[in-house]
Structure formats: C-alpha cells, structure tokens
Amino acid sequence: MDLRNFGLSNFGLEPQLLSTIQDMLDFADDHDRAGRAPPEQPIRAYVRDAKAMAATPADVKEYPNSYVFIADMPGVKAAEIKVQVEDDNVLVVSGERTEREKDEKDGVKYLRMERRVGKFMRKFVLPENANVEAINAVYQDGVLQVTVEKLPPPEPKKPKTVEVKVA
Template sequence: MSLENMAFLHLLNLPDDVDKYMNTPTHTYVQDSKAMARTAVDVEEFPDSYIFVADMPGLKSADVKVQLENENVLSISGERKRKEPEGGKFLQMERRTGRFMRKFSLPGDADLDKIGAACQDGVLTVTVPKLPPPEPPKPKTIDVKVS
C-alpha cells in the first residue's frame, strides 16, 4: 500500500478517534443537532477501485444523495424520516432519524469521472474506480554529434 493511501486511510479514521475522546459527532456536518444521524461507512480498497458501503435501512435511492464536491470530496447525504404509528404512540424510539452527511477526501488516483452508486436491499455501495498507473517514462536517446 502506498504512503498516500496509508495517509488517506488514517484520515478516514480521524473522526472516529476524535469521537472516542471528545464524545462529539464529527461525522455529521448538519447544524440542527436534533436532526443529526450518524451513518457508518466501510471503505474498502481493491487494486482497481475504492468501495464505500453504508447501511441505509428503510431508505430508497431517492432519499440518498451522492455528490462530488470541490473536485475530490465524496459526499453522501440524505434524511431518515420517522413515520408516526397510526392510532398508536411510541413507547420507545431507538432507531436514528434525521439528516445525515458523510464526506471523504478521495486520493489522487481516483477516477472522478467514473464514480458509480447503487442502493439495493438497504445497502448503498459507491464505487470509485482507480486511474491506471502512469507508464514509467521511457529513456530518451540523445544523439551525440562528432565534431
């Protein structure tokens, strides 16, 4: 794994480390604290791509927005809404609701023009292909002039 990719993965874990010590929701970039809902995302690296996987139970594709911001920031956002029970009331509410947003800085080898996203069975999968590695420069032969 390259040094750049190791730094990228370390930065992904930084908000979790801050959360552990400060007990604050750094993953969520929403001003309304009552609407915050933390969404865990797994990030996997393969030789040809990066894969972001998030559980989105009860959400449809239309409820989730995947965007590329500032040229290399992947943003996953949306809102989980709670339906009030008809003719009843909640005795306990444990499932998170509200708006959520996660942002990830993509590494330099990400192919930003070919990002794809699919939501199936409540699981969002965002695929970020890698650019092919650059070809090593070929030596250039310089003609030697005889005088």
C-alpha cells in the same frame, strides 16, 4: 448540555441510554416549546452535521481496480440518498430519513423510538488515483455501495535519447 461532562457513565448507565438522553436534551436546546426549530445558526449547523456524520458508519475497501464505500441505511428510500463529489476529491454521501413525519400525520404516537431519523452524511477524501468520472452507486436491501474506479497507473517515462553531434 453534554452529559459526558458529568461522569454519568460511572453510575452504571449504558452508553446507549446516555446517547438517547443526550439526543432528547439536544432537541430541547434546539427547539422552542412549540417544537419549532430556531433560525439556522452556523454553530448549530456544524453540530448537526457532525452528529449526522457520526451517526453514519461506513466500511471502505480497496480492490486492485477500485475503492468501495459501504454504508448501512435501513429504511431510507433510494430517492433520499445523494452521492456527490466536492472539491474534485471528496466523496459525500448524504440524505434524510423522514419516516417519522409520515407517522405523525397519520396520528401514530411513538411509545419508544430507537431508530434514528433525520439527516445523515459522510465525507471521504479520495486518493489521488481515484477516477471521479467513474463512480457507481447501488442501493439494495438497505445497504449503499459506492464504487470509485481507480485511474490506470501512469506509464513509466521512457528515457529521452539525445543525439550526440560531432563538432
């Protein structure tokens, strides 16, 4: 169920509250009464991936010699972040924040939960001049910075001189 279809924002409800309610309804749709997720279904996987992408904002900068992708990921351990290149030109940043499971094992009960847990992912189509062999990822203070070096510009083609023969 999508609350946006009911026009609840017209009743003065804050978008953040609507988002939280929507997440709760989505969880209820995706789990049985015991809290177990159903077997993986392609549509649910697509929706989950779309939500993970929407929940991972990022900045992209272009420098003279590189492209830099910056994503805030507070509370995520570096070991839980994966940076890959798919199809030779798609940069994929993904991972999972699993802090909630640890707390549940320790008997902690949440009274309010606003920080997002679960999977996150972003995909970026790289420009043709991106050097996928020269990628560097640094995670510091909850911020991931991925630098993709640019390929050097191609050298201008020199004109070919053809010798003219006398017949």
